[in-house]
Amino acid sequence: MGQISRVLHYHGVATTGFESFARGIGAAIRRARERAEVTQEDAAHEADLSLRHYQLLESGKGANATLRSLYAIAKALNTTVAQLVSDGDAKRRL
Numbered sequence: 059m060g061q062i063s064r065v066l067h068y069h070g071v072a073t074t075g076f077e078s079f080a081r082g083i084g085a086a087i088r089r090a091r092e093r094a095e096v097t098q099e100d101a102a103h104e105a106d107l108s109l110r111h112y113q114l115l116e117s118g119k120g121a122n123a124t125l126r127s128l129y130a131i132a133k134a135l136n137t138t139v140a141q142l143v144s145d146g147d148a149k150r151r152l
Contacts, residue, residue: 083128086142090132
C-alpha cells in the first residue's frame, strides 16, 4: 500500500472518493495559505515546488500529492499535514 493510500485508509477515505478528497485537501491548503497571508508563488517557493505543481495541489485537480509535498507545504504555511488532512476531510463532508 502506497503512502497516500495509507493516509486515505487511515482517515477512512475510499480511493474512489479520491477526487473529492483531493479537492478538500486543496481547499485546506488554500485556507492555510490565506491565513498565512502569502501568495501562491511564495508558498510554492518556500515548499520548494514549482508554481504549477503547487497550483494543481491547491486546486485539487489531479496533481500527484506525495506526503513529501504535503509536508513541505504544511511547513511553508506553518501548519501540519494532519491539520490539512483533517481540514480537507471536514470540508469534503460539508
